[in-house]
Amino acid sequence: MGDVLGIGVSHYPPFSGNDADMANILRGRLKDPDIPAAAKDPAGWPVPMQTEWSTDNGAAAGTAHREAMLVGLRRVRQALDDFKPDFVVIWGDDQYENFKEDIVPAFCLHAYEDMRIHPWKHASASAMVGAKSQDQWGGGKPNVWGETAETSILVPGHPQGARHLASQLLLNEFDVAYAYKPLHHPGMAHAFLNAVLYLDYDRRGFPYPVVPFSINCYGRQVISYRGFISQWADRGRPLDPPSPSPRRCFDIGAAVARICRDSPWRVALLASSSWSHAFLVDKTWRMQPDVAADRALYQAMVAGDYPMWRNYSLEQVEESGQQELLNWFALAGAMDALKRRPTWSDFVETYVFNSSKVAAIFAPA
Numbered sequence: 487m488g489d490v491l492g493i494g495v496s497h498y499p500p501f502s503g504n505d506a507d508m509a510n511i512l513r514g515r516l517k518d519p520d521i522p523a524a525a526k527d528p529a530g531w532p533v534p535m536q537t538e539w540s541t542d543n544g545a546a547a548g549t550a551h552r553e554a555m556l557v558g559l560r561r562v563r564q565a566l567d568d569f570k571p572d573f574v575v576i577w578g579d580d581q582y583e584n585f586k587e588d589i590v591p592a593f594c595l596h597a598y599e600d601m602r603i604h605p606w607k608h609a610s611a612s613a614m615v616g617a618k619s620q621d622q623w624g625g626g627k628p629n630v631w632g633e634t635a636e637t638s639i640l641v642p643g644h645p646q647g648a649r650h651l652a653s654q655l656l657l658n659e660f661d662v663a664y665a666y667k668p669l670h671h672p673g674m675a676h677a678f679l680n681a682v683l684y685l686d687y688d689r690r691g692f693p694y695p696v697v698p699f700s701i702n703c704y705g706r707q708v709i710s711y712r713g714f715i716s717q718w719a720d721r722g723r724p725l726d727p728p729s730p731s732p733r734r735c736f737d738i739g740a741a742v743a744r745i746c747r748d749s750p751w752r753v754a755l756l757a758s759s760s761w762s763h764a765f766l767v768d769k770t771w772r773m774q775p776d777v778a779a780d781r782a783l784y785q786a787m788v789a790g791d792y793p794m795w796r797n798y799s800l801e802q803v804e805e806s807g808q809q810e811l812l813n814w815f816a817l818a819g820a821m822d823a824l825k826r827r828p829t830w831s832d833f834v835e836t837y838v839f840n841s842s843k844v845a846a847i848f849a850p851a
């Protein structure tokens with residue numbers, strides 16, 4: 487009989503860079519000529535946002551933000567080490583990295599063998615390589631560890647576990663796609679890779695086999711806006727079909743939890759993403775994440791109010807820039823199925839660093 491550990495972390499791309507660049511997404515919005523000056527004026531921002539921005543444009547707050555994120559990342563890593571999983575299923579989004587115009591699956595299990603990955607040589611645009619091409623970095627994205635384009639890591643796979651999950655989901659009428667090798671992006675898209683890199687922040691190695699489980703979180707904006715930041719003037723492009731609904735993500739997560747519980751393996755289920763993303767929140771001129779909406783979902787998660795999660799609509803997700811939270815809807819469904827509440831969790835509130843960062847552990851009894 488298997489066992490399950492539930493966990494969640496952020497894969498915020500600027501976390502892999504330097505503190506002084508941590509607010510670069512907001513800096514980009516400040517340069518968008520079609521966002522009104524009033525929205526850009528710090529005097530009109532919420533007080534906590536003004537405090538973070540301060541007189542150094544968020545540089546000192548960037549250091550504090552890293553420290554706050556590290557608390558959760560290190561706790562979650564410890565929970566993983568204590569649990570000793572046979573493999574880790576990561577729910578993550580693909581931001582126009584592995585899946586492009588030729589195919590966009592709602593859900594896809596990646597039944598990969600062990601892979602040698604070059605995190606910085608192959609960093610994609612949505613992993614915040616920078617405005618220009620990778621060539622400007624000589625093929626390697628600068629990073630807080632000082633690693634180079636030649637740096638590589640071995641990420642073990644668990645194709646047997648991935649095949650089992652896909653098989654059981656299909657037999658349970660969840661029509662999931664599966665893949666044995668990457669399509670467009672060498673290695674893993676940043677939602678999966680950053681989770682591994684960040685959970686190994688202290689560079690002790692990450693020995694656990696990984697089963698990426700991609701969810702098309704960006705839905706209507708995955709191809710049309712390449713699942714990433716756009717200029718205000720770009721609004722009005724023809725949109726793509728939607729993502730799967732929060733309820734469908736919740737339900738597939740519940741099915742995954744039951745399958746893993748009844749399997750021979752110890753499985754960690756990891757949601758990888760930040761919550762509301764400022765650059766997707768039109769009602770704040772893309773200047774601020776929807777902290778209130780995130781707080782409401784967080785409180786429901788802590789209280790075990792899973793019906794609130796299951797009844798959340800896709801319209802609410804899109805209005806609050808919570809597209810990537812669909813990864814957490816899968817985790818919420820899984821934990822509901824196992825009747826778990828967080829045994830530890832943390833909400834890192836921020837306004838200038840694009841997104842709320844939640845870390846959570848749902849340990850077995």
Ligand SMILES: [Fe+2]
Nearest residue numbers: 579581677810
């Ligand atoms: Fe992402």
